[in-house]
Amino acid sequence: MSTENLENITADKVVDARGTSCPGPLLAAKKAIGEIEKGQIMEVLSADEGTRRDIPKWCTKKGFEYLGTIEEAGFFKILLKK
Amino acid sequence: MYKNENECNTNHIFIYQVSHQDNWNKVITPIVLYCELVNNNSEHLTMNLKNKKMAKKLTLALFSGSVDKLTAAGVILGGAAAEEMEVEIYVLLQAAFAFKKENAMVNDRVSEITDKKDDFLASLKRLNAPHWTEAFRTAKEMTNVKIHICGFAGKVWHGEKLDDFIDLADDICGIGEYMSSAEDADINLFI
The missing domain is CATH 3.40.1260.10 (DsrEFH-like)
Structure with a gap:
């Protein structure tokens, strides 16, 4: 998905894990995914480079749809659909 | 022992069926796995089994x-x-x-x-x-x-x-x- 399309997405849940280091953001995503319904979209904010690679892999394993990542100044917005 | 889902007792959950075949590809022994319901909560049990199998x-x-x-x-x-x-x-x-x-x-x-x-x-x-x-x-x-x-x-x-x-x-x-x-x-x- 293009960055422009990603930016137009409104997430049903935003998880701000910028204050934590690996594996904090992944664990925050794992906790929060239980709070949304199938088909809903979650946005994970992470300042951790490793998480940017971990979440797409985690999505594949868990059967969620990884939508893409937007790079912001000093952090990433990682979007996925349950 | 049940042959298929339709025969399954209401107190049991039908999990899946595996067929043993002989050399001529003829089904000779269907093996059926089933599990007894706990507190009549089929959703809970199937989830547990699924997790157990996949973990x-x-x-x-x-x-x-x-x-x-x-x-x-x-x-x-x-x-x-x-x-x-x-x-x-x-x-x-x-x-x-x-x-x-x-x-x-x-x-x-x-x-x-x-x-x-x-x-x-x-x-x-x-x-x-x-x-x-x-x-x-x-x-x-x-x-x-x-x-x-x-x-x-x-x-x-x-x-x-x-x-x-x-x-x-x-x-x-x-x-x-x-x-x-x-x-x-x-x-x-x-x-």
């Missing part, structure tokens, strides 16, 4: 009692928790020292790059990394983690009872349990 297992022989390696173990446990792995930790020798109630929070020994210990510990704080006990606790809350203290290791550090160790510890056991658990693990680590 991968990590066994960890945890020898180190130093915070650098315990912190690394905590990070790996976080990864295992995110994937809902089943985890069995066997606390051996020096790790049993770190698991003693009086040591867990005050022990700040590191085992490598010891001349940079202050920088290392300050960086953990700066990066907001949880203390290893907290990382272990989070993993326990999120997935099935069992922590076993090796009985011999406990005695080496004057800990005879489970109560001598932090509440993360589930029991005191012998090495045989580690062997049989590690045998069928998908990942086995020594730290």
